[in-house]
Amino acid sequence: MGKKFYEMTREERLAFVREQAGLSGEEAASFGQPLAYESAGRMVENAVGIMSLPLGIATNFLINGVERLVPMAIEEPSVIAAASKAAKIAKAKGGFTATAGRSLMIGQVQVVRLSKIDAARRKVLAKKKELLAIANSKSKSVSAVDVQARVVKDASRNRMGKMLVVELVIDTKDAMGANAVNTMCEAIAPKVEEMTGGSVVLKILSNYATMRMVKCSAVFDREELGGKEMVERILYAHALAHSDPYRAVTHNKGVMNGVDAVALATGQDFRAIEAGAHAYAARDGTYRSLTKWWRTKTGDLAGEIELPLAVGIVGGVANVHPTAKTALKVLGVKSAQELAMAIAAAGLAQNLAAIRALASEGIQKGHMRLHARNIAVMAGARGGEVERVADRIADDGQVNVERAKEVLSSIRK
Numbered sequence: 001m002g003k004k005f006y007e008m009t010r011e012e013r014l015a016f017v018r019e020q021a022g023l024s025g026e027e028a029a030s031f032g033q034p035l036a037y038e039s040a041g042r043m044v045e046n047a048v049g050i051m052s053l054p055l056g057i058a059t060n061f062l063i064n065g066v067e068r069l070v071p072m073a074i075e076e077p078s079v080i081a082a083a084s085k086a087a088k089i090a091k092a093k094g095g096f097t098a099t100a101g102r103s104l105m106i107g108q109v110q111v112v113r114l115s116k117i118d119a120a121r122r123k124v125l126a127k128k129k130e131l132l133a134i135a136n137s138k139s140k141s142v143s144a145v146d147v148q149a150r151v152v153k154d155a156s157r158n159r160m161g162k163m164l165v166v167e168l169v170i171d172t173k174d175a176m177g178a179n180a181v182n183t184m185c186e187a188i189a190p191k192v193e194e195m196t197g198g199s200v201v202l203k204i205l206s207n208y209a210t211m212r213m214v215k216c217s218a219v220f221d222r223e224e225l226g227g228k229e230m231v232e233r234i235l236y237a238h239a240l241a242h243s244d245p246y247r248a249v250t251h252n253k254g255v256m257n258g259v260d261a262v263a264l265a266t267g268q269d270f271r272a273i274e275a276g277a278h279a280y281a282a283r284d285g286t287y288r289s290l291t292k293w294w295r296t297k298t299g300d301l302a303g304e305i306e307l308p309l310a311v312g313i314v315g316g317v318a319n320v321h322p323t324a325k326t327a328l329k330v331l332g333v334k335s336a337q338e339l340a341m342a343i344a345a346a347g348l349a350q351n352l353a354a355i356r357a358l359a360s361e362g363i364q365k366g367h368m369r370l371h372a373r374n375i376a377v378m379a380g381a382r383g384g385e386v387e388r389v390a391d392r393i394a395d396d397g398q399v400n401v402e403r404a405k406e407v408l409s410s411i412r413k
């Protein structure tokens with residue numbers, strides 16, 4: 001049998017990924033390379049450089065019957081290995097099963113200073129078609145499919161009164177869609193003012209993409225997890241995350257380790273994803289776990305994640321950042337839905353790995369072993385010295401720079 005992915009050198013890994021994903025020489029050469037400064041200068045203002053992150057590949061992901069190499073950009077040790085391990089356990093029971101709905105985004109137009117707010121609302125709804133026509137004149141690639149309108153009352157101490165929120169529902173297809181949604185909202189604003197007699201203030205998409213949900217589940221074999229007791233302990237971990245926001249936030253941080261890492265690697269707006277995910281976690285008024293875990297009839301562990309995910313494979317950074325472009329090719333997704341499902345699978349896998357470790361030996365042992373390599377480098381270790389120093393300080397349980405320096409000088413002697 002050939003080497004496992006994690007046993008390969010970087011060159012071997014790149015060659016493997018290149019072959020699997022059918023990358024061109026140029027794509028393979030630029031994969032994982034920092035962005036060119038010229039591109040950075042075009043993307044943001046006052047650019048001075050590039051902030052880069054490690055890019056790795058999580059393996060063993062079988063999603064809806066398709067094997068996928070999952071690119072992850074993250075600075076934290078253990079995450080990629082943990083996702084790969086959890087995906088391997090899931091694979092034995094058929095992998096991840098996922099579904100994702102249409103790419104429906106909501107764009108909000110806020111109308112204030114309305115004396116007859118209910119009449120204004122009815123007028124807007126009666127003239128939906130007119131608004132949709134204006135919105136749709138702005139884009140050939142995405143389409144506004146509905147208009148809804150809600151009355152919202154200011155709940156702040158300023159008491160600004162009632163306002164009408166006119167919402168465009170837009171199918172952004174394979175794009176995340178922020179630009180198209182914002183353009184359409186701005187385009188209908190004058191007509192909304194004319195129809196209602198009010199003043200429009202905000203015209204912007206909602207990052208709470210509740211019409212763009214993704215769901216992903218998997219079954220994890222009891223014995224592979226460590227037996228009946230382990231399954232029970234994971235259910236206790238879930239119980240706390242479901243019932244206590246202080247634990248739920250940390251639990252969901254683990255989920256987002258997976259979600260954000262794939263989102264970053266593929267050039268998605270991870271702040272939008274984060275904001276939407278956490279709002280969804282608090283949808284019933286209490287902040288809860290984004291994942292659910294339960295015991296199956298056969299005593300195995302089943303898990304499910306559900307969250308709003310506004311992601312795209314066309315437009316945005318995914319099209320201009322060469323590494324993100326190649327990462328999408330490596331992941332092999334052909335639609336925004338497939339990308340969302342892969343991201344959700346990474347979140348679920350990551351969560352399982354974290355709570356399994358926490359419910360058994362804890363995460364520090366593995367974490368410190370990896371962190372020891374950074375400490376060894378900080379102490380001055382180079383080349384083969386890094387592993388030797390890291391192993392020694394991790395074995396001693398003394399992962400600090402002073403100890404690493406002592407070990408380094410004893411090795412050099």
Ligand code: MEV
Nearest residue numbers: 250251253254354355363
């Ligand atoms: C660390 O980055 C993530 C964890 O804290 C997640 C969790 O507690 O479930 C390990």
